[in-house]
Amino acid sequence: MTPDSKDREKRSFYLNMGPQHPSTHGVLRVLLEMDGEYILEPEPVLGYGHRIQEKMGESRTWNGFLPNTARLDYACALIYNHGYVGLIERITGIEAPLRAEYIRVITSELNRIASHLLWLGAFLLDLGAFTPILYTFDDREQILDILEDVTGSRLTHCYFRVGGVSRDVDGKFVEATRAFIKRLRSRFSIYDDLITNNIIFIKRVRDITRFTPDMARRFGATGPILRGTGISYDIRRNEPYSVYPEFDFEIPVGATGDCMDVYMVRLREMEQSLRIIEQALDRLPDGPFLTKVPRRLKLPQGDASFSVEAARGELAYYLVSDGSDIPYRLKIRVPSFSNLSLLPEHCRNMLLSDLVMALGSLDLCIPEIDR
Amino acid sequence: MILKSDSMNKLINDLRNLPATVNEVDYRKRGYHLEVELTSGQVHEFASLLRDLGFYLVFVSAVHTAPAIQIIYQFAGYCRPCRIVGRAPVAADGSIPTISDIFDGANWHERETKDMFGVIFTGHPYMQPLLLPEEGADLKPLLKRDDAVKTMDKIRRPAAPDREQGKDL
Numbered sequence: 001m002t003p004d005s006k007d008r009e010k011r012s013f014y015l016n017m018g019p020q021h022p023s024t025h026g027v028l029r030v031l032l033e034m035d036g037e038y039i040l041e042p043e044p045v046l047g048y049g050h051r052i053q054e055k056m057g058e059s060r061t062w063n064g065f066l067p068n069t070a071r072l073d074y075a076c077a078l079i080y081n082h083g084y085v086g087l088i089e090r091i092t093g094i095e096a097p098l099r100a101e102y103i104r105v106i107t108s109e110l111n112r113i114a115s116h117l118l119w120l121g122a123f124l125l126d127l128g129a130f131t132p133i134l135y136t137f138d139d140r141e142q143i144l145d146i147l148e149d150v151t152g153s154r155l156t157h158c159y160f161r162v163g164g165v166s167r168d169v170d171g172k173f174v175e176a177t178r179a180f181i182k183r184l185r186s187r188f189s190i191y192d193d194l195i196t197n198n199i200i201f202i203k204r205v206r207d208i209t210r211f212t213p214d215m216a217r218r219f220g221a222t223g224p225i226l227r228g229t230g231i232s233y234d235i236r237r238n239e240p241y242s243v244y245p246e247f248d249f250e251i252p253v254g255a256t257g258d259c260m261d262v263y264m265v266r267l268r269e270m271e272q273s274l275r276i277i278e279q280a281l282d283r284l285p286d287g288p289f290l291t292k293v294p295r296r297l298k299l300p301q302g303d304a305s306f307s308v309e310a311a312r313g314e315l316a317y318y319l320v321s322d323g324s325d326i327p328y329r330l331k332i333r334v335p336s337f338s339n340l341s342l343l344p345e346h347c348r349n350m351l352l353s354d355l356v357m358a359l360g361s362l363d364l365c366i367p368e369i370d371r
Numbered sequence: 372m373i374l375k376s377d378s379m380n381k382l383i384n385d386l387r388n389l390p391a392t393v394n395e396v397d398y399r400k401r402g403y404h405l406e407v408e409l410t411s412g413q414v415h416e417f418a419s420l421l422r423d424l425g426f427y428l429v430f431v432s433a434v435h436t437a438p439a440i441q442i443i444y445q446f447a448g449y450c451r452p453c454r455i456v457g458r459a460p461v462a463a464d465g466s467i468p469t470i471s472d473i474f475d476g477a478n479w480h481e482r483e484t485k486d487m488f489g490v491i492f493t494g495h496p497y498m499q500p501l502l503l504p505e506e507g508a509d510l511k512p513l514l515k516r517d518d519a520v521k522t523m524d525k526i527r528r529p530a531a532p533d534r535e536q537g538k539d540l
Contacts, residue, residue, distance in 0.1 A: 047502040054487075055512055090402055217449075220428040220476035233449045302528025305402035305445065305456065307429075318445065318456075320434050322526045329513075331443070333430040341479045370502060 023126040023356045026366025049370040057330030070156040073368040076115040076311040081160040087306035087317040088162045099287045100164035101243045106280045109273040114143040115311035123360040164290030211257040220338040223313025224265045229257035235309035259361040334368045403454035411462045418470040431480035433488045437520045466491040487513040
């Protein structure tokens, strides 16, 4: 034993953060080896909410698993729907009608904004600012109302079907969505005044800790964290699915990879999502919203993969079929799992108070990690 | 499609020199571009090669097949739309070398695979349960019953409908 490590053993102590801690936003525990206020080694401890979703995926028909997808990540359930129906459509060769694809994009993007708004409020709450969450929840509430009308639920939406969506949207939906676009655009200046230009906020996040492109690549981190480091990688652009290639939108990127950049990426992504929704509403085609799909459709033998850009990064479903209607194996790759795995490297030698900020900027969704 | 570019051909050649069996597959039907069949001894070299080419790790997982569990690796690149699925059976003693020294993200994926399938990743720095509790270490919930395990040819896509098999690579 070197004198250094002996010294460390004598001085250090363990601190439990979680599993029930307000800033972990779910049942995540981080075991911290501390030296005073500084973190020597953070170790995330997972599995408190483990429901073995992958086993459920291979013990019921492909159709029966669809509601589970919404329960993986309650903050952007529709995007999880999207990945799963996309996977089944890819493996069976079923095509959804154009109108359904447009509806999927509009509702997915609304869900992405809702997820970012939830993050924005909760993140600021972690940093000690109580006001922003009242504003973001006000905005998010509008989205939940719109989505409730069309999907039937406020949080765990199960709206997409293989071959389309479960019900059509009407004029009221289009009108309400247009009104929401107008509303949220007028709110960004409030968020800038309240948060972006707030000196306390800037001092808490600017340059404290940085994600690097190399770190993101080694850990497989994706989503706003990766884009915050300056790498323009978005599945919607790099491996386009659905009708995303038909829309004109930008992929916001940061420069330094600090938490301010990650914050800015998410804020600007909301603006881009609004652009996508607006274009999709303008061009929303008429026609059927669901094609007829046999209820007990057998999946052709073989494997297939499908990736979508969820609010937190890359979500990939990988399915292996033995030719029956029950998947032989269903692997769900969730973005937060890989994003959280970089925490020990990212937060070593950091102040405890900054860990709250670093965890917050990862935008974790614990049920998604535990599955 | 991007499939016939020079860098793609170079990648396929490099993978074949491992030596591994590489198939180009139809992205529209399968969702990835290259399928790589490896032996358990080759996964380290395979991962090093993809690291040097700038790929990132999407996931490591497994499929329970007879006679051996297959470990699945999926990689993707930031710049080129190229997604690779690697497949390697575990060795006779149920182990396979870790790639967590090459891709740090594999650390957790391998721990999860150990929880679910009981596969030992040799050389892994911290082979502790991740999602399951410590007392559940031998549950291996994703292993199938003996009569439900399929051989590889029962879950592989039949060669005939895939036109890329006949293509000149």
